[in-house]
Amino acid sequence: MSKIIVDMMGSDLGCKATLEGVTLFKKEHPDCELVLVGKKEEIGEGTGCRIIEANDVVPMNAGALQVIRMKESSMYKAIQAVNEEKADGVVSAGGTGAFLSGCALILKKIPGITRPALVTQFPTLIEGKKTVLLDCGASTENTPEELVSFGLMGKLYAEAICGAKDPEVYLVANGTEEGKGSVVGKEAYKLMKETKLYNFKGNIESKEVLNGTADVLVADGFTGNVLLKTVEGVAKFMGKNLKKIYKSNLKTKIGYLCVKKEMGGFLKMMDPKQTGGALLCGVNGVAVKAHGNSDGFAFFRTLVLAYELIKANVVEEIKKGVNPSE
Amino acid sequence: MSKIIVDMMGSDLGCKATLEGVTLFKKEHPDCELVLVGKKEEIGEGTGCRIIEANDVVPMNAGALQVIRMKESSMYKAIQAVNEEKADGVVSAGGTGAFLSGCALILKKIPGITRPALVTQFPTLIEGKKTVLLDCGASTENTPEELVSFGLMGKLYAEAICGAKDPEVYLVANGTEEGKGSVVGKEAYKLMKETKLYNFKGNIESKEVLNGTADVLVADGFTGNVLLKTVEGVAKFMGKNLKKIYKSNLKTKIGYLCVKKEMGGFLKMMDPKQTGGALLCGVNGVAVKAHGNSDGFAFFRTLVLAYELIKANVVEEIKKGVNPSE
Incomplete structure (x- = not known):
C-alpha cells in the first residue's frame, strides 16, 4: 500500500483547498494511505485520515533555510514524516525554496545528484x-x-x-x-x-x-x-x-x-x-510541489501525480540510473 | 517621403520572399521609397525600385563582427546605405548578431545607450x-x-x-x-x-x-x-x-x-x-530585424512595421527621452 504525507497548510488558499483535494483523492484511491500534517482543528475529522499535528506555517517567501529552523511547521513535519513513517512521498503547496531545501536536507539527495x-x-x-x-x-x-x-x-x-x-x-x-x-x-x-x-x-x-x-x-x-x-x-x-x-x-x-x-x-x-504540480527530482522520495495557488481540484491532481510517480517507481529508477554499478 | 533600405538577401528563403514582401508593400504604400540591396539578377526590374548591387550574403550564423569584414555583403551595404542615402531605416532578415553589430558600428548607438x-x-x-x-x-x-x-x-x-x-x-x-x-x-x-x-x-x-x-x-x-x-x-x-x-x-x-x-x-x-519582426532599439535609425524564415507576407509585415515606426518618429523620441537636456 502506498503512503503519502500531505502538508495541509502550504496552499495560498489554506486548508480549505487541500482538504477538498484530499477528499477527492480518497474517493478515487481508497487504497492509498494519506497522512495529513497541519492544524488539527482546521483539518477536522471528516477525512478519515491520520493527522500529525503541526501549528506553524512556513511563509510562502521563506528563505531556503528557514524551514529547517521551523521544526513545528507543517512543511518540516511533513517532510520529516516521510522518513519516520517510511512513506513513499510527500506533497506540499508551500514555498518552492523552502520545500527544496527541506527535502534536500531531510530526505537527502540521491548520491551523484x-x-x-x-x-x-x-x-x-x-x-x-x-x-x-x-x-x-x-x-x-x-x-x-x-x-x-x-x-x-x-x-x-x-x-x-x-x-x-x-x-x-x-x-x-x-x-x-x-x-x-x-x-x-x-x-x-x-x-x-x-x-x-x-x-x-x-x-x-x-x-x-x-x-x-x-x-x-x-x-x-x-x-x-x-x-x-x-x-x-x-x-x-x-x-x-x-x-x-x-x-x-x-x-x-x-x-x-x-x-x-x-x-x-x-x-x-x-x-x-x-x-498537478512538479516532482522534485533527485531526492530520496517522491516529493511533489503543488502550485502555491492550488485550489481543491489542482491539489487533488497533485496527489494523483504523486501517486502515479510512486506506482512508476520513479525514485528507484533514478537511483539505479544515476548509480548503475550499485 | 520616407525611405527604407531593404536587405534583399537575408531571408532563409532567399530573394523570392523579400521580393514578394516588397511588391505587397509597394502596392499599399506607394508614397514610401524603397531601395533594394542585393544581387541584381535575382531582384530583377519588376519592382520599379532602385537597386544597390551587393553580391555577398552574410551567413545566418555569422559572428558579430563578420559583417564588418564583408563589405560587399547585402547586409553591410544596406546598413551603410542608411547613412549614405539619408534613409529613415533599414530592414533585414539576416542573422541577429551580424545585424546588431553592423547597426551599432555603422549607424552608431544613441548617446547614453x-x-x-x-x-x-x-x-x-x-x-x-x-x-x-x-x-x-x-x-x-x-x-x-x-x-x-x-x-x-x-x-x-x-x-x-x-x-x-x-x-x-x-x-x-x-x-x-x-x-x-x-x-x-x-x-x-x-x-x-x-x-x-x-x-x-x-x-x-x-x-x-x-x-x-x-x-x-x-x-x-x-x-x-x-x-x-x-x-x-x-x-x-x-x-x-x-x-x-x-x-x-x-x-x-x-x-x-x-x-x-x-x-x-x-x-x-x-x-x-x-x-513583422522587431525594432533594434537604441541605434540611429529605424533598424528592423525580420524573422530569418520570413516568407513574403511576413517580410511585407516587417516593412509595414518599419514604415509605422518611422511615421511615429520612434528614434527621435528615444533620443530625446534618453538625452532630455539636448
Whole structure:
C-alpha cells in the first residue's frame, strides 16, 4: 500500500483547498494511505485520515533555510514524516525554496545528484507523446555540470513516466546551432555532447517545445520557470479569447455547441490545474510541489501525480540510473 | 517621403520572399521609397525600385563582427546605405548578431545607450492594449545597468507606438516579490526601484505577460528570446489543435463555419507573421530585424512595421527621452 504525507497548510488558499483535494483523492484511491500534517482543528475529522499535528506555517517567501529552523511547521513535519513513517512521498503547496531545501536536507539527495530539479510534463502535437521539462524553478542559477545531470534525470523520468524509448534530450537555447545558448548553457553543451549517459541532440528553441521534437528539455531553473509560466500564460490567454469569441453572438454560441465536447477535452489538456504540480527530482522520495495557488481540484491532481510517480517507481529508477554499478 | 533600405538577401528563403514582401508593400504604400540591396539578377526590374548591387550574403550564423569584414555583403551595404542615402531605416532578415553589430558600428548607438535591444509587442487580454517586450534577443547576457536602460527605451517605445500614458515597467522574474529574479535581474531591480526615469512596478511572472498588466516587460536577451519564442510556439500549438478539432467530424465542421470570421481575426492576431519582426532599439535609425524564415507576407509585415515606426518618429523620441537636456 502506498503512503503519502500531505502538508495541509502550504496552499495560498489554506486548508480549505487541500482538504477538498484530499477528499477527492480518497474517493478515487481508497487504497492509498494519506497522512495529513497541519492544524488539527482546521483539518477536522471528516477525512478519515491520520493527522500529525503541526501549528506553524512556513511563509510562502521563506528563505531556503528557514524551514529547517521551523521544526513545528507543517512543511518540516511533513517532510520529516516521510522518513519516520517510511512513506513513499510527500506533497506540499508551500514555498518552492523552502520545500527544496527541506527535502534536500531531510530526505537527502540521491548520491551523484548535486542539485535536485523540478520536473514537469507538457502535452505535444504528437498524439500521446509528452515532453519533460527540467528544471522548472528549483534553482535560480545552475552550473553546467548540474544541467548535464538534469539531462540524465530527465531521461530516466521520461522512460519511467512517459514510456519514452532512448529519450532525446535537448538544451533550451536562443538558437539551434552549437554556440547558441546562455553562458552556462554553452558550457553544458560541450559536456553533454561528450556524455554517454543519454542521447543528447543539441539545442532547441522554445518555439518548438510543444511540437513533440524532444522527449526531454533541459534548462536552468530560471529559464525553465519562465518557459513553463509562459506556456501557462499563453494557454490561459487563448482560452479566455476563445470564450469571448464563442460568446459574441447567437451564431458563435451555436458554433460552440458543435465543438463543445472536443474543445472541452483540449482546454482540459491545456489547464495547468490538470498537471498537478512538479516532482522534485533527485531526492530520496517522491516529493511533489503543488502550485502555491492550488485550489481543491489542482491539489487533488497533485496527489494523483504523486501517486502515479510512486506506482512508476520513479525514485528507484533514478537511483539505479544515476548509480548503475550499485 | 520616407525611405527604407531593404536587405534583399537575408531571408532563409532567399530573394523570392523579400521580393514578394516588397511588391505587397509597394502596392499599399506607394508614397514610401524603397531601395533594394542585393544581387541584381535575382531582384530583377519588376519592382520599379532602385537597386544597390551587393553580391555577398552574410551567413545566418555569422559572428558579430563578420559583417564588418564583408563589405560587399547585402547586409553591410544596406546598413551603410542608411547613412549614405539619408534613409529613415533599414530592414533585414539576416542573422541577429551580424545585424546588431553592423547597426551599432555603422549607424552608431544613441548617446547614453550602451546596448541596443530588440523590441516587440504582444496583444493582451485588454482590448487595444499592447505590451512591449525587450530585449528579445539582441544580447545573450546583459548587465543590470543595461536592463535599466531597456526599461527607459521600452517606456519611450510604448509611448510613441502603443499610445501608453506613463507606462508601467516590469522586470520578468520567477516570482513577484523583491528578491526573486535572475542574478542580474536582482541587481537591476535595486537600480530600477530608485530610478526616476520611469514608473517601475517590480517583478512580473511570465504567466502574466499577455493579460495586460504591464506596458513594458524588461528581460535580458536570453530570457526575452525564450519568452517570445514560447509565446509563438504555444500559439502555433493551439492553432494546430483548433484545426484538428474543427476537422473532427461534420458537426465540428459546422461549428467552425459559425465562428470562422471571429476565429480568423483571433488567429491572425496570434500569428507571428503579422508582427513583422522587431525594432533594434537604441541605434540611429529605424533598424528592423525580420524573422530569418520570413516568407513574403511576413517580410511585407516587417516593412509595414518599419514604415509605422518611422511615421511615429520612434528614434527621435528615444533620443530625446534618453538625452532630455539636448
